[in-house]
Amino acid sequence: MLVPVFDGAEEARVLRLDDDLEVQETSSVPMAWVRTGTARQYVRSSKLVRTSEGPALFYSTENFLVPPLNAYLVPLEANGAPKRGPDGEVLEYRLLDRPADDGPTVVAASTEHDRLVVLWTTGGPLTPPIQVMGTMVDSKGQVLVAPKALFESPSGWTPAPANALWLRNGELxxxxxxxxxxxxxxxxxxxxxxxxxxxxxxxxxxxSEEPVPQLVDLGESAGAPLASPVLVWRSREAPESLRWIRVAGHLFEGGQPVTWLKDTPGYIPWFGAFVDDGVLRLSWLSRFFEPGENNTPLYWGRLWTQDPGDAPVERTPGLALMPLNEHAMWVLMEKVAPRRMATMYTATTDDGQFLDAVRYCTP
Structure with a gap:
């Protein structure tokens, strides 16, 4: 298993883990501004994708939350090391060069058709309209569909891309x-x-605000290509103001949302979704904060997992509240062996911030 790590340094690290989650090898990927000797940028979004040429590291950068927005694709060897050209240079393809745009990006790769789609937002309150943009490239960065506007909110609300998934029929x-x-x-x-x-x-x-939706595909066992996609998202419901995690399948056949979780009042779930042999599994950090010294927020949380039809299971190490950092707003799930899953997250101690993981059995 390969896991990319960005921690503000001038290089990304790609960890190769075994099925016991032990680090076997660490590779370094120099950031684009280091390689070209240009001004420092900040990583805004990143994702490890699998292209028709093998694994690749996607990341986008901007100048500390302001334009320009750039995005890059770095092909990787099977062990996570960056592929190199004939002169030993790191291979890297620029996918976006947007002088006036900023914000997060979304990427999805199709191994079957050698296509990657990249989504982002253009415009702002002072430079309307605000639109969701998209472009399509191949695994070597060649443009297949030039950047184009995909969506503009009819209500005047702020639109943004959230997630993308290639379907088995070739649609996106x-x-x-x-x-x-x-x-x-x-x-x-x-x-x-x-x-x-x-x-x-x-x-x-x-x-409600910040639904952080994720799309997953249950695969052939769930039926035709349009019957198998599932949407998972978060919502805050009145009157309790509880955070719910909801799941909707059969999206284009009238499928209605089902509530999987009503979190504890005051807690906010940051979740991940994973499909294992046609079964949807969820994991989340249930997180809250409280004022600390000089009103500096202190973050705490618990780790949970859930399978369909089952009650949530707490996976918090030691079953005590975990100290978290302000960026602990995600979990990453991966199958590591038959009936064995791993959930990765970031935790904080007096010694620093750590990428941690819990390995657990599934039904």
């Missing part, structure tokens, strides 16, 4: 969010063709 499924700025939100799910044109009708789900 994208999840877009709109937020009102006053606690209201919408998640829109759309199908796109190879030219990034919309196919059929979209699905829209009313939610």
């Amino acid at each position: 499924l994208v999840a877009l969010t709109e937020e009102s700025g006053a606690g209201q939100g919408t998640v829109r799910v759309r199908r796109l063709d190879a030219g990034l044109e919309q196919v059929g009708e979209e699905r829209a789900f009313t939610t």
